[in-house]
């Protein structure tokens with residue numbers, strides 16, 4: 001059963017701009033989902049709806065098959081289950097110190113002090129900021145602030161985690177750490193939905209891809225089926241993953257490769273040391289098919 005479903009959701013900002021228009025899609029429990037789409041296509045608006053921060057004008061959201069409850073108690077219950085990491089950490093941080101900021105959410109859930117402390121401790125360890133627990137938030141770098149935001153959401157122990165462009169602005173080492181963190185969370189059963197402009201990452205990481213255009217979900221499909229949806233992606237202004245373009249170029253030269261979803265996997269496959277299945281010659285040049 002889907003953990004969260006959007007059913008024909010409409011939303012306008014002010015009375016004018018369509019944020020979401022007849023938007024329908026769903027996220028399977030425990031799955032990894034990437035939202036793709038051009039600037040202004042509605043990704044952030046969709047995440048704000050999923051977190052209960054915006055409410056549809058028409059249509060509805062279903063959480064575990066039950067319509068979202070926008071009463072005070074309903075939103076409080078939602079906050080226990082669904083965590084949103086904003087794109088810009090400055091929109092999310094308000095504690096004076098890192099530990100204070102991360103403890104805000106669990107305190108708000110009404111947890112007792114030792115539990116809050118344990119959760120803050122664990123969340124800071126996960127994002128590698130334990131040593132900076134007492135540091136003032138306003139003196140942190142962008143990447144450090146982003147990690148504080150993630151710790152703040154993890155301390156709530158959500159079972160649906162929403163992230164708005166989590167990789168943007170992080171250096172390559174931090175991006176790799178972020179990806180490892182996402183691996184651990186999904187291994188622990190957390191459902192993840194993230195908005196991204198990084199099609200290579202989305203293709204390698206996600207179970208399901210959802211393509212937004214002008215506030216509408218124009219396609220949802222398993223990431224493994226992306227090669228069959230290239231026209232849709234291109235219609236939505238999305239580039240194709242580099243690994244797919246390379247596989248197409250290789251196959252045009254008669255070099256057959258399995259449908260791998262990351263350049264790293266393809267490079268490993270083609271490298272001379274990768275065993276009997278590889279198709280590279282000793283000098284590193286790929287071999288023609290017999």
Ligand SMILES: Nc1ncnc2c1ncn2[C@@H]1O[C@H](COP(=O)(O)OP(=O)(O)OP(=O)(O)O)[C@@H](O)[C@H]1O
Pocket residue numbers: 013014017018019037038039040041042043044045046
């Ligand atoms: N606070 C706001 N007030 C008015 N219009 C808004 C507001 N936020 C978003 N919009 C409009 O809603 C539409 C969807 O915007 P949204 O931010 O959801 O897109 P996005 O897919 O997240 O884009 P990006 O890739 O740039 O982050 C756009 O037309 C945008 O101009």
Ligand SMILES: [Mg+2]
Pocket residue numbers: 043044045087164195
């Ligand atoms: Mg956005």
